[in-house]
Amino acid sequence: MLERVQSQSDRTMIEIRDVTRSYGSFKALDNASLAIREGEFFSLLGPSGCGKTTLLRMIAGFDAPTSGSIAVDGQPMDGIPANRRPTNMVFQSYAIFPHLNVEQNVAYGLKRLKLDAGEERRRVEEALVQVSLTGLGKRRATELSGGQRQRVALARALVMRPKVLLLDEPLSALDKKLREQMQVELRRLQQAVGITFVLVTHDQYEALAMSDRIAVMFGGRIAQVASPKEIYQRPVNRQVADFLGGMNFVKAEIVEENGASLVLDTLGFGRVRTDKPKAFVRNGGAATLGIRPERLRVLWDNATAKFEVAGKVVERHYFGEITHLIVEIPGLEKPLSVTETNDFGADDIPVGAPIRLAYDPEALVAMAD
């Protein structure tokens, strides 16, 4: 497996320390701490109302923490207004100035810097090239498509050469195809310019596809900060696991616990030894074991595997390139959901047929109950 190219350094670019934001008795953000590295593509992921946008707006300076502090590039940001912060933002609605054309929109922030005309033109041109909008400079903002507006918003922020680029759900207004294309482009752009990107999103695939690291947030708290792979494969709790796509949860009993590993007893999967998650806090003797639907593999005919479970297909859902099977396993209170690609005919497995599933014990993840 290819590892991600690590473009970021280990220097901290944004330091968020014990930040709380309360509105009356409601805490939009509850004692959040986070360190975002220089040159990193960092995502704040969570459902709406989890505090991710509040956090982003506090980094930008549109909101202030009730307590705690935020520093950007080593500079404390307390009391520094949004217009004097080394951050720029791409707004969810793009906020393109309707009375200006594309060039004027992009040049908006440069005017204050009083560059000479040639330099200003050059930087605007460069930014337009970066977002593939060359030749559209004279277009009025009202004559642009959604994707183009998004590019203008990007260019307008990038042209300022910020230390941090903040993106507030920038792709949510685009259709699926364009969104996927922009994910790739955004990632490429971030690697080209090397600026720290902080993305707010509620779309787990977007976060997984683009980020170096992700912070998953629920109810104003940061649940887990890790690389996309780790977040997906080693979620710290059921909430994170559930948010990051489908996950089968199996009741388990803790047999043995030591520093690095756990031994769990389950019905169906038997006795399992797994890595102990970093944030594992034992709550009595019960735990949950999780396995992603695509990590369960259908065993055809007489094929065997070292680790397998047997059951019966109770439902089948066809999704084009994949088929979703719901498989009842004796002893498990909830049936397992299995995702199988259709190249071997999983879409033809009859409902009610007996089935055997292979799994890799590495794919089993223990979660505190």
Place this chain on the structure above:
Amino acid sequence: MTVAAEGSPPLRMAGSRRSPLLQSEAVQGLALISPTFVYALILLVLPILVVIAHSFWTQNYLTIDHTFTLENYRIALTEPIYRDLLWRSLYISLTVSLLTVALAYPIAYFISFHGGRHKSLWLFLITIPFWTSYLLRVMSWKVILGYNGVLNSGLMGLGIIDEPSTALLYNSSAVIITLTHAWATFAILPIFVSLEKVDRTLVEAATDLGDGPLRSFLRVTLPLSAPGIISAALIVMIPTVGDYVTPKLVGGKDGVMIANAIQAQFGKASNWPLGAALSVTTMIIVSLMAGATVLVIRALQRLAR
């Protein structure tokens, strides 16, 4: 009912074929506006046509001579008295619109941006002066600005002046002050509406790109509220040129405006054709001035970038 309906499909088909005209949206729209349209035609277009027609005629005591002549326009445009009155009216209405917009803008801005939950309450409070008649409001300015008025006695009481000033009432400034107050609400409302439409994220975006509060206001909020400024300026400018109650009550002889002259021609002087020519001239000049105002505000808007 059901039986009748079942028995009559051919008839209904014939009916629907007969009235494609009534199905057309354009026709329906015209039908909808026709009462208002007819009303406007009778009470607005016809009188204007009558006025225009009169402006090309001559009056001999009680009879109207219907021979075409441009003499009335020659008088209206070259007689110094009418030229002066026209200029003064334009000057007063332009000053009033500028002042009204300048004073109304901050109020509209405050209500729109800082009104919070009480926006409608604020707007309601602003309409309170309209509970009294316009005449009463003008008369109360007389009380404020008069020789023994509130302002004079106040200033004398403070020892700022020794004897009542006569410079306050019966001149064009008094007209300007009174009109500015009277038209404030009409300027606040359109500006408020256009400010409400300014996306607050745009102001945030301007701030994010480095603008302080004043710069983001000048570069984003102000240009985007230009439509409101234009309508406010026009709403104030067009009627004030032709106002004649206010100059009559507080204007004295220095505050006489063109409408007073027009009224005199239709009344005492009994020269309807000249009055009509003055009216038409004023209408044309006001339209030109209104057009120029729109162009100037648009040009200023384009300056902001």
